[in-house]
Amino acid sequence: MFRMNVSGLIPKNMEDRGLLILKDNLKYIEDILDHRKIPKEGLPEDQIRLLLKFLSLMDTDKDPKVIRVGEREGRCASKIQEELVSGFCHGIGRSGNLIDPQPKAPGASAMYNLTNSILTSFLRNLGLKVHGIGLPVATGLSLSLCLNAVRRMYNSNVVIYPYAAHKSPIKGIYLAGFRMRLVETKLYGDALKVDVEDIEDAIVHEIEAGNNPCVLSTLTFFPPREGDDIEEIGKICEEYNIPHIVNGAYALQSRYYIERLRKAFKYRVDAVVSSSDKNLLTPIGGGIVYSKDRDFLREISLSYPGRACATPVVNILISLLSLGMRRYLDLMEEQRKCRDLLEELLNRLVEKTGGKVLNINNPISLSVTVDSDPVEIAGKLYNLRVTGPRGVRSTDKFGTCYLNKYPYDYIVINAAIGVKSEDIITVVEKLEDLLLKGQ
Numbered sequence: 001m002f003r004m005n006v007s008g009l010i011p012k013n014m015e016d017r018g019l020l021i022l023k024d025n026l027k028y029i030e031d032i033l034d035h036r037k038i039p040k041e042g043l044p045e046d047q048i049r050l051l052l053k054f055l056s057l058m059d060t061d062k063d064p065k066v067i068r069v070g071e072r073e074g075r076c077a078s079k080i081q082e083e084l085v086s087g088f089c090h091g092i093g094r095s096g097n098l099i100d101p102q103p104k105a106p107g108a109s110a111m112y113n114l115t116n117s118i119l120t121s122f123l124r125n126l127g128l129k130v131h132g133i134g135l136p137v138a139t140g141l142s143l144s145l146c147l148n149a150v151r152r153m154y155n156s157n158v159v160i161y162p163y164a165a166h167k168s169p170i171k172g173i174y175l176a177g178f179r180m181r182l183v184e185t186k187l188y189g190d191a192l193k194v195d196v197e198d199i200e201d202a203i204v205h206e207i208e209a210g211n212n213p214c215v216l217s218t219l220t221f222f223p224p225r226e227g228d229d230i231e232e233i234g235k236i237c238e239e240y241n242i243p244h245i246v247n248g249a250y251a252l253q254s255r256y257y258i259e260r261l262r263k264a265f266k267y268r269v270d271a272v273v274s275s276s277d278k279n280l281l282t283p284i285g286g287g288i289v290y291s292k293d294r295d296f297l298r299e300i301s302l303s304y305p306g307r308a309c310a311t312p313v314v315n316i317l318i319s320l321l322s323l324g325m326r327r328y329l330d331l332m333e334e335q336r337k338c339r340d341l342l343e344e345l346l347n348r349l350v351e352k353t354g355g356k357v358l359n360i361n362n363p364i365s366l367s368v369t370v371d372s373d374p375v376e377i378a379g380k381l382y383n384l385r386v387t388g389p390r391g392v393r394s395t396d397k398f399g400t401c402y403l404n405k406y407p408y409d410y411i412v413i414n415a416a417i418g419v420k421s422e423d424i425i426t427v428v429e430k431l432e433d434l435l436l437k438g439q
Helices: 012-035 045-056 079-084 106-125 139-154 167-175 196-208 230-240 255-264 276-280 294-302 311-353 374-383 421-437
Strands: 131-135 158-162 179-183 186-188 191-193 213-218 244-247 271-275 287-291 365-370 390-392 409-414
Touching: 012 045, 012 106, 045 106, 045 311, 106 131, 106 287, 106 311, 131 139, 131 294, 131 311, 139 167, 139 213, 139 244, 139 271, 139 287, 139 294, 158 167, 158 196, 167 179, 167 213, 179 196, 196 213, 196 230, 213 230, 230 244, 230 255, 271 276, 271 294, 276 287, 276 311, 287 294, 311 365, 311 421, 374 390, 374 409, 374 421, 409 421
Parallel strands: 158 179, 158 213, 213 244, 244 271
Antiparallel strands: 131 287, 186 191, 271 287, 365 409, 390 409
């Protein structure tokens, strides 16, 4: 093992003091590598950089005596490129299996396995008794990899999709080579939902037609579409012995969604996909997949063709180490309070401007009706340097997740993890100014 020999370079008392400091600094890294769990408190950024540097120095492209004659040798045209991948130029995975160790990348392989171990401990700290892996692709492609695994393991050929107006899952279904059977939403008060009975009818129809269906349900979505009843869907999938994948894009930031997942995992849920950027505050490009079945996670990794860029996985590791469990729980609580504040302020707003706050069960987002063009209002908010609000016209069949006209034009505003109370206050103030000017 590497030993720092500074004997004779400085006075003995200074040497002892310096080595003590070095030992304490390195202890952060030792603890992470020994325990392989999310730390209670977040690590200093310098320690995270040091850990990544140590691991990346294990890869063969860092070997000072290496002779590189292959076509893929971690060569970079610029040092900037090496910095962008945190030194893991060889990437992760091996052709044919994403989580397999890569002989040219001992450090990256260790980093990936460490990330998955820490990610699993994070999920279990949230109350989910699952195994997790980070994927180097975002939600839509992660869902596609899950569906590929479903086909390989269960010979499924058609996806039952309770309709949600999101192009990524739909494209993911087609990319995986499945036929899609939509189950339509229905209007219940302000909320758009998919009846569980209609999902079961679709399953029965496909089975009777000689097909092998699976279900892709949606837990997290913006109002007025409410999340699917994944617990009841899980019961039905268990009864008919068919696979069930859940799109929980931003489920990990909310106790409400975590509890629904916890209940659903008692029945048939093969895997859940969440987004790393929506939940762990990473740059876009990473996915989190979790399941009770480790073999199914391995099958997902087998669906990935070739090697992958390490950066999305490194970003997951950085967030988990930087935040630590305590800070993440604090952010969850802050998100809940901001959601309550948003509801309070929007209810005050409609007292002045008319309209209503739609009665939708959603712990992240709220929708408020407007009398003028919602798309134009959202555009004006964007020009006022507000990003995130979504304007949807009642006649937009895709946007309302409904196949007929929705009763209202509306604006959707989110209070997702990472938002601040001052952000919520400011966006409602700007929306109020626009709506009052339009009267």
